[in-house]
Amino acid sequence: MEGFPQLTTWAQANVEQAVFYLLAVIAIPLAYGVVCDRNIIRSGFLLIGVFSTIAGLFILLSAQFLALAQIMIYGVGITLVVVIALMLTNPKAEKESMPALSIHKGPAIFVACFLFMCVYLALRSAENWPVKTDVAALSAAENLSRIGQSLLTNYSFHFEFASILLLAALIGAVMLAKAEPAVHDLNELSANEDKLKSSERADDVVKV
Amino acid sequence: MQSIQDYLGAISSLTPVICLSTAILFTALWNLFFPRLKEITPIAGIFALLFAGTALWQQFAVGSITLFGGLYTVDPLTVLFGVLACGVGAIVILMTMGCESELGRNAGEFYTLLLVAVLAVMVLAGTTDLILLFIALETLSISCVVLAGFSKQDRRSNEAALKYLISTAATTATLLYGLSFLYGLTGSTSYYEIHNKIATFAHAPSLVVIFTMVLLLSAVGFKLSAVPFHMWTPDVYEGAPTPVTAFLSIGSKAGGFVVAIRLLSVVFASSVSDWSFILGLLAIASMIGGNLIALAQTSFKRMLAYSSIAHVGYILIGLISNSLDGLSAVSFYLIVYGLMNLGAFTGAILFCNETGSDRIDDYAGLFKKRPWLATGLAICLINLAGLPLPPAGFFAKAFVFWSGIQASGANPLAWTLIIVALLTSVPAIYYYMRVAIKMIVKEPSDAVKKLEPERKRMVDPQICPDVALAACVAGIVIASVMVNPIMKLAKDSVTPVTSPAVGMLDQNLN
Amino acid sequence: MGVMVDHLAAIMLIVVTTISLLVQVYTHGYMREDTGYSRFYSYLSLFTGSMLGLVVSTNLFESYFFWELVGVCSYFLIGFWWHKNTAAEACMKAFVVNRIGDFGFLVGVLWFLSATYGFWNGHPVLMFSDQAGYDLVGAIKWAASNGSLTAASLTAISVWMLMGPMAKSAQLPLHVWLADAMEGPTPISALIHAATMVAAGVYLIARAYPIWLTPQGTTDSAGLAIVAWVGCITAFAAATIALTQFDIKRVLAWSTVSQLGYMFCGLGVGAYTGGIFHLFNHAFFKAMLFLCSGAVIHGLHHCFSHDRDLKKRLNEVSLMDRLIPPDQDLRNMGGLKEYMPITSFCFLIGCLSISGFPGMSGFFSKDDIISSAFRYAGPGHELLAWGLVITAGLTAFYMFRAYFLTFEGKYRGKEKPHKETLSVMNLPLLALVIPSIASGYLGMNPGMWSQIFGGTPTPLPNVFTQFLHWGPHPEFEAADPTVMLISTAFGLGGIALAYMVYLNNLGLNTWCQNSLKLLYQFSWKKWYFDEAYIWFSQKFALPLFRTAWNLIDMTIVDNMVNLSSFVAVGSGEMLRYSENGRGQWYALVIFGSVSALGLLYFLLRPLG
Numbered sequence A: 001m002e003g004f005p006q007l008t009t010w011a012q013a014n015v016e017q018a019v020f021y022l023l024a025v026i027a028i029p030l031a032y033g034v035v036c037d038r039n040i041i042r043s044g045f046l047l048i049g050v051f052s053t054i055a056g057l058f059i060l061l062s063a064q065f066l067a068l069a070q071i072m073i074y075g076v077g078i079t080l081v082v083v084i085a086l087m088l089t090n091p092k093a094e095k096e097s098m099p100a101l102s103i104h105k106g107p108a109i110f111v112a113c114f115l116f117m118c119v120y121l122a123l124r125s126a127e128n129w130p131v132k133t134d135v136a137a138l139s140a141a142e143n144l145s146r147i148g149q150s151l152l153t154n155y156s157f158h159f160e161f162a163s164i165l166l167l168a169a170l171i172g173a174v175m176l177a178k179a180e181p182a183v184h185d186l187n188e189l190s191a192n193e194d195k196l197k198s199s200e201r202a203d204d205v206v207k208v
Numbered sequence B: 001m002q003s004i005q006d007y008l009g010a011i012s013s014l015t016p017v018i019c020l021s022t023a024i025l026f027t028a029l030w031n032l033f034f035p036r037l038k039e040i041t042p043i044a045g046i047f048a049l050l051f052a053g054t055a056l057w058q059q060f061a062v063g064s065i066t067l068f069g070g071l072y073t074v075d076p077l078t079v080l081f082g083v084l085a086c087g088v089g090a091i092v093i094l095m096t097m098g099c100e101s102e103l104g105r106n107a108g109e110f111y112t113l114l115l116v117a118v119l120a121v122m123v124l125a126g127t128t129d130l131i132l133l134f135i136a137l138e139t140l141s142i143s144c145v146v147l148a149g150f151s152k153q154d155r156r157s158n159e160a161a162l163k164y165l166i167s168t169a170a171t172t173a174t175l176l177y178g179l180s181f182l183y184g185l186t187g188s189t190s191y192y193e194i195h196n197k198i199a200t201f202a203h204a205p206s207l208v209v210i211f212t213m214v215l216l217l218s219a220v221g222f223k224l225s226a227v228p229f230h231m232w233t234p235d236v237y238e239g240a241p242t243p244v245t246a247f248l249s250i251g252s253k254a255g256g257f258v259v260a261i262r263l264l265s266v267v268f269a270s271s272v273s274d275w276s277f278i279l280g281l282l283a284i285a286s287m288i289g290g291n292l293i294a295l296a297q298t299s300f301k302r303m304l305a306y307s308s309i310a311h312v313g314y315i316l317i318g319l320i321s322n323s324l325d326g327l328s329a330v331s332f333y334l335i336v337y338g339l340m341n342l343g344a345f346t347g348a349i350l351f352c353n354e355t356g357s358d359r360i361d362d363y364a365g366l367f368k369k370r371p372w373l374a375t376g377l378a379i380c381l382i383n384l385a386g387l388p389l390p391p392a393g394f395f396a397k398a399f400v401f402w403s404g405i406q407a408s409g410a411n412p413l414a415w416t417l418i419i420v421a422l423l424t425s426v427p428a429i430y431y432y433m434r435v436a437i438k439m440i441v442k443e444p445s446d447a448v449k450k451l452e453p454e455r456k457r458m459v460d461p462q463i464c465p466d467v468a469l470a471a472c473v474a475g476i477v478i479a480s481v482m483v484n485p486i487m488k489l490a491k492d493s494v495t496p497v498t499s500p501a502v503g504m505l506d507q508n509l510n
Numbered sequence C: 001m002g003v004m005v006d007h008l009a010a011i012m013l014i015v016v017t018t019i020s021l022l023v024q025v026y027t028h029g030y031m032r033e034d035t036g037y038s039r040f041y042s043y044l045s046l047f048t049g050s051m052l053g054l055v056v057s058t059n060l061f062e063s064y065f066f067w068e069l070v071g072v073c074s075y076f077l078i079g080f081w082w083h084k085n086t087a088a089e090a091c092m093k094a095f096v097v098n099r100i101g102d103f104g105f106l107v108g109v110l111w112f113l114s115a116t117y118g119f120w121n122g123h124p125v126l127m128f129s130d131q132a133g134y135d136l137v138g139a140i141k142w143a144a145s146n147g148s149l150t151a152a153s154l155t156a157i158s159v160w161m162l163m164g165p166m167a168k169s170a171q172l173p174l175h176v177w178l179a180d181a182m183e184g185p186t187p188i189s190a191l192i193h194a195a196t197m198v199a200a201g202v203y204l205i206a207r208a209y210p211i212w213l214t215p216q217g218t219t220d221s222a223g224l225a226i227v228a229w230v231g232c233i234t235a236f237a238a239a240t241i242a243l244t245q246f247d248i249k250r251v252l253a254w255s256t257v258s259q260l261g262y263m264f265c266g267l268g269v270g271a272y273t274g275g276i277f278h279l280f281n282h283a284f285f286k287a288m289l290f291l292c293s294g295a296v297i298h299g300l301h302h303c304f305s306h307d308r309d310l311k312k313r314l315n316e317v318s319l320m321d322r323l324i325p326p327d328q329d330l331r332n333m334g335g336l337k338e339y340m341p342i343t344s345f346c347f348l349i350g351c352l353s354i355s356g357f358p359g360m361s362g363f364f365s366k367d368d369i370i371s372s373a374f375r376y377a378g379p380g381h382e383l384l385a386w387g388l389v390i391t392a393g394l395t396a397f398y399m400f401r402a403y404f405l406t407f408e409g410k411y412r413g414k415e416k417p418h419k420e421t422l423s424v425m426n427l428p429l430l431a432l433v434i435p436s437i438a439s440g441y442l443g444m445n446p447g448m449w450s451q452i453f454g455g456t457p458t459p460l461p462n463v464f465t466q467f468l469h470w471g472p473h474p475e476f477e478a479a480d481p482t483v484m485l486i487s488t489a490f491g492l493g494g495i496a497l498a499y500m501v502y503l504n505n506l507g508l509n510t511w512c513q514n515s516l517k518l519l520y521q522f523s524w525k526k527w528y529f530d531e532a533y534i535w536f537s538q539k540f541a542l543p544l545f546r547t548a549w550n551l552i553d554m555t556i557v558d559n560m561v562n563l564s565s566f567v568a569v570g571s572g573e574m575l576r577y578s579e580n581g582r583g584q585w586y587a588l589v590i591f592g593s594v595s596a597l598g599l600l601y602f603l604l605r606p607l608g
Helices: A003-036 A040-060 A064-089 A102-125 A140-152 A156-177 A183-207 B004-013 B015-033 B040-062 B076-097 B107-126 B130-148 B155-186 B191-200 B207-224 B232-239 B242-267 B269-295 B300-321 B324-355 B371-385 B392-409 B414-440 B460-481 B483-497 B499-509 C007-030 C037-055 C060-081 C085-115 C136-145 C151-168 C176-183 C186-195 C197-207 C222-242 C248-268 C272-304 C308-316 C341-355 C361-375 C381-407 C426-443 C447-452 C463-467 C481-502 C508-515 C517-524 C526-577 C582-604
Strands: B065-067 B072-074
Touching: A003 A040, A040 A064, A064 A140, A102 B207, A102 C582, A140 A156, A156 B015, A156 B107, A156 B130, B004 B015, B004 B065, B015 B040, B015 B107, B040 B076, B040 B107, B072 B076, B072 B107, B076 B107, B076 B242, B076 B324, B076 B460, B076 B483, B107 B130, B107 B242, B130 B155, B130 B207, B130 B242, B155 B191, B155 B207, B155 B232, B155 C582, B191 B242, B191 B269, B207 B242, B207 B269, B207 C582, B232 B242, B232 B300, B242 B269, B242 B300, B242 B324, B242 B483, B269 B300, B269 B414, B269 C582, B300 B324, B300 B392, B300 B414, B324 B371, B324 B392, B324 B460, B324 B483, B371 B392, B371 B414, B371 B460, B392 B414, B392 B460, B392 B483, B460 B483, C007 C037, C007 C186, C007 C197, C007 C272, C007 C426, C037 C060, C037 C186, C037 C197, C060 C085, C060 C151, C060 C176, C060 C186, C060 C197, C085 C151, C085 C176, C085 C308, C151 C197, C151 C222, C176 C186, C176 C248, C176 C526, C186 C197, C186 C248, C186 C272, C197 C248, C197 C272, C222 C248, C222 C381, C222 C526, C248 C272, C248 C361, C248 C381, C272 C341, C272 C361, C272 C426, C272 C463, C341 C361, C341 C381, C341 C426, C341 C481, C361 C381, C361 C426, C361 C481, C381 C481, C426 C463, C481 C508, C508 C517, C517 C526
Parallel strands: none
Antiparallel strands: B065 B072
């Protein structure tokens, strides 16, 4: 059993790498599935899987709060809600009705390769990524308190401004989703309103 | 952020932002509670914009202040672009009041979203932080998407919104990718700190910095609709309600430019030669593509859309020269271009309200029926063409070209840029003047012949586009007369971002 | 851009504002019944503004800007009665000739700028004068010392630049437009084409004088010799042409060309003060003469206005075979003194002044130029000076010919003109009488007379020279009795000859027309310049231009049009290809562009 301690030390030293590659191996096919699956509901569920693996990556970077937020908000919250909403509003969505990507497939693959080459060259060129080695991992509580502190001090304006973004998105969503009367109805409606107004005005005159 | 005093001080510096936010809430809620009095909404919006603009203007003399530990900066550049955004917003509201029927029953929400977009531009002008940059840019994009799709009855409007959404999502992806690279390289989100970090890199700029730059420039180029990130422009410009198009053509472009100025001259100050080369390619492509395609258009709005691409190319020349003169020429050009372009779009609205047409041929002989409209529109077009009558548009172009010539020593593309700019100005003069000459000289077209001799004066809001057009023309004339004061203003506003002042800001941080 | 008022500019300001004011007053009377009354006033004001801008310009580029602006005003005003074919052609002619001149001027300016480019170094370029020495003088010194400017290249620059003043001030061979510019309304002829704008060429030479000097700043340069010779030849040629013209305005126009030649010659022979002094005096009396001719035309107009047929013909005929309008034709006048005494008096004063009659303003300045020409040490100075003297005699002859034919003798028309009443048109005339006599005394010292009639003449100071001079100190000159005597004799001789020919019917006139037919025709046809130019342009310039244009049109313009339609169609095709789901296509293009830009730059970087 000479080799065993060696193996354990190796495993201890490289556990991060091992987990990283494991997560990557899971995430990449899942992501590919999200893009290529013809069934939109299925690809929605695959997206939850992608988000979960990314949460795993966050944990590797000792960002526990972000990992949890990722799972709770993106993985479960938003994506699930979107999938359920899709199922409710469009019962036919289960059918494999995605428009075929075939027209752009060639160019898309070409561009993707191109982009990959670019990213690869760029990443390889940086000899001096600032890797932090000496920082001890913060505990989850410390981590959380730091984030909270930032949000209420230097990043408070960002925090507040995000609410305006959400407000705009909300108004826009409501506005777009609201059932609109057809044009001729609208004209009638405004005509009625005008009548109403004028009759009110007439009433006013009578009252005076 | 040391103490509660700092915090209160920051809030007082943010008065214009707070004022606009209040107006946004007000306009959103007012219609809900008092639907009968919905006419008040746009007026309240205009007043809020004027108030915010004035409050901003007060800060012009204050100089540079950094808030929240360097994450937000209030300096003359912020003020100038904020005031520009407020002015654009006010004029667009005036334009909209004349064509509310296009918007259906949601006019109140329209003003709310417009105010959000103006606010986003204002914040973009001041942001010196990657996260705030992202949030503000998203706010601008989302409000613009919804605004573009506001005529729900109109299929083209829906299509415009969808296309804008998809394209904007793509650039959001590239932007975020770039931002995360930047954060990964430097470990900070503040522009100033990133600047300092990048300056210390040994083999600066390495390929990764350049790639980051390209990613960020793609997002900025999308907002500016520079070729090759311009594909959405004609569709969205044509499909969206005209006031929205007007806003997109100048409001969101101003936002894009101020982001570009801050990012390039603060964050990437150490790699000027790299980004000026990339931007030079974009500028050349924009000038050639925009002008040539605009030449073949028959729709007035589409022509303005393509020509706006060309104008972006011209403005980029000033940005590329990266000098005090160049950046102030950019600011000057944006002010003047805003006025002329808003004027041209207002003219299009006024014409469309009466004839329902957007075809260039239908504008023929407008002078005979509507002399004032035709004159105002012609002044805007002549200035867009860069002819000196009055010379605001000419000066804007001249300043930009001059700054390009001065920078010719540092930038290998400079002379190519200038030559392309001069050559492509020729078709620009042709297609703008074609409309102006048609309106004034030619015999009236059928659409114009059908017009009543006197326009029916409808209820009040109909007069608002007239006011907007008059304001734009007056602005052009004023800008022509007061070239020097405005240029001085523009110079003052960009002084903080030219290199010596950046050092000063670094000290302020500590 | 800036404003500079030094002594030279101040003198021009006096001239421009005074004459402009008087012409504006006069115009109210002259143009009252014209439909373009308000248009005329707006052009007039635009012109005055541009001219003042030209006068106070601080550098050559600013000058050039206003130079073009006054040119445009002149174009508008010559063509003011555009329904007249002759006016339309005349303004086109003026425009084309001035473009030729301005082209040369621009070439000169740019050449000069490129030769001295390193000198300006952030300072405003091409300043006329500057406290810190960043002006033309400094630039020439700098360029001469570092070898980028030699005497020869400076001369070449000055010759190119001279083309501008030559066209504007109607010097041979670019003089052809000025006589035809008389198709415009008479107040314009007085203001623009006699007193102010045409003098701008002289003014510009004086303003940018260092360019015409040697690099060392002395006046014995080839550039100035050329200016002098151009001036002298023009003065003589124009005077011979004026001898035979019958249109009263044309006679005055040719005399303007001739007098401008004097000014050129004055500047050329180094009489800087003399040239400007003549400009100053000439502006007043020539404006007055033109306004007088306007009054005459105005007075005679009704005698011919009922002849519609003639009017139609006058409107339709082209410039080359133009008819003299009967109300401007000297042959229809005569004896007008009786009907318009004020005008006749003013005209007489003007004639005396321009002829250099002793004691009138023209005498002093002309004498100054001629005596400088005699002293001049350049090539052929004797010839130059005698040319000027003979021209002085010719001037006196043709001016008095005009005077006698117009105002003396018997009235030769059919219908009687109205009697003159003191009107708004006469006031400016009377106002101009004063400077026409008195302005000359600015250049004189009373002590001069006593020196001439006894004792040896010594240099005496005078007001004008003290005010305006080239170089740091004024150089006063002694009066030269010989020169004075000669030129006065020639002037009086000219007047006497005119008197004998036109009032005493000496018969010399018909003798000339019959016996010296060739010479007479030569003068009457204005030395055949117009014919020569037309022949040249029809035979060579236009065909050449047409061929070149066709070539350009075929290769460049057509391709541009094709390219733009190709791009439009191409982009349309591309969009149609991606019709379904354009949105995704857009996203793809964005990603593609990002990677393409990135890769492009990665590949190009090693090169940079």
